[in-house]
Amino acid sequence: MFKFPEHQIAGHLALGGKLGPQIDESGRFCKPLQEDERGSREVAFYEALYSTSKVKKQILRFFPVFYGTHIIEASDGSGLHPHLVLQDVVSDYIKPCIMDIKIGSRTWYPQASEDYVAKCLRKDRGTTSLSLGFRISGLQIYQGKKSGYWKPDRKQIQKFTADDVRSVLRKFVSSNQLGDSDHKPDSTPACYMYGGFSGIYQQLLELKSWFEEQTDFHFNSCSILLIYDGESEKNGGNPQSTIKLIDFAHVFDGNNVIDHNFLGGLSSLIKFISDASATQLSKPKWLDAPAA
């Protein structure tokens, strides 16, 4: 039994009779294979990732588990279609807070056609990709029982400026830091230091170390998902906060060169997150609230 992913925040959506991903009850995410070379490249990447002994377990955990490909009924009713079968990376979270961040100041790849380069370059210059080295492609933040999820629409996200990115990252960090609005402010430091978000930050640093060394893959136009549980404070047994790399239709052989485009963008993101966390720590949210 398949259903549409409830917490998908970017990419092609199956909603409205279109071709898009579906999830099953066992926590698998079935993503339709794109019919051109993008589909075959993504399969080839997953196969290479799991077949090479070069990528350590410590790094493999930053990728969705790959179960192979499978032919299933397409979401658009067009009949049978090959799908990538992947781990549904949010299935274990009660209230998943997610940010999809496309990494790199350049989303095109050297081998691409002139038209494709021009199209990507226009988009990179029109978003924060060029200036910040990354752009937010989607997000949802759980704000508590009353407000539910904050999930800005795509058009709004595409217009994000550097300042918007700063403020959204602060919001993302602080939602986790302060948790639901009924949390006591004085639990903040411990919650920040040991809670979900610091896990994400540490994982980003680990990922960065890998990118300083690995020369097998160049991840053009890939995203990092940041995920934590908006209800983690109440549920000791919740899954840990995590980062996951996704979208590998434009991964190419690194040819013994590090992925400097990805590494630069990732380093910039890490600095932004570090700044956002520092701001929150030195100036907790409740101090900004107007006096009652």
Add this chain to the structure above:
Amino acid sequence: MFKFPEHQIAGHLALGGKLGPQIDESGRFCKPLQEDERGSREVAFYEALYSTSKVKKQILRFFPVFYGTHIIEASDGSGLHPHLVLQDVVSDYIKPCIMDIKIGSRTWYPQASEDYVAKCLRKDRGTTSLSLGFRISGLQIYQGKKSGYWKPDRKQIQKFTADDVRSVLRKFVSSNQLGDSDHKPDSTPACYMYGGFSGIYQQLLELKSWFEEQTDFHFNSCSILLIYDGESEKNGGNPQSTIKLIDFAHVFDGNNVIDHNFLGGLSSLIKFISDASATQLSKPKWLDAPAA
């Protein structure tokens, strides 16, 4: 008394009656100010660099000392012209081995005109800038008394492929490692570990740490010079190997974002140099020599 720099390996040359830099006997390098905004931006950068307390001494040593601007006779005989007065960074070296490496997979800056962007992009794609995150712009390597300097011409350098860059870096590392051809091979490990080149490698790592944090400047189209003395083994009192950043006509305000383009390219260069050194260490040059 001014003369033309003997060891200039890239940039505008004063030779042949053109406008170019001149050096004086006290070790100062006078670089003609470009008349458009590039000139004023370079002066503004040096002034900002030395006036802000943010840049520590440990980092300032990676830049040429700046003595201000001065109006002197231009090298092309056109009369008085304003010049930047800088430290001549190679004046203390007996046989300077130098590499000029332009950092960044992108040499254009976001604010540039479409024509300028297109021109730079073409050059970045036509050289190793796009693929490696840097390109070699000039070099000279001292090969001993008999052979003198190896100094390929600009056209040759512009055509360097990734493999050429690898081999040139190995040559650069190994010349320093083994020194003059009359050095005994068994002095290699100590020479490599404590000699000139490891100094350069350590400095690059220090510079990288700075780029992971600093958000004041974006260094578009800047170069790093790697410099060591080809005669250092014979002269205990020689200056240390060093790196120097040069060419700041396209430096812009960082707007609280790290220079991810420079950082990515620098990280790639560091990996290349580390690989070149490792190859040299594991397979010393004399093992490759044909049996006598």
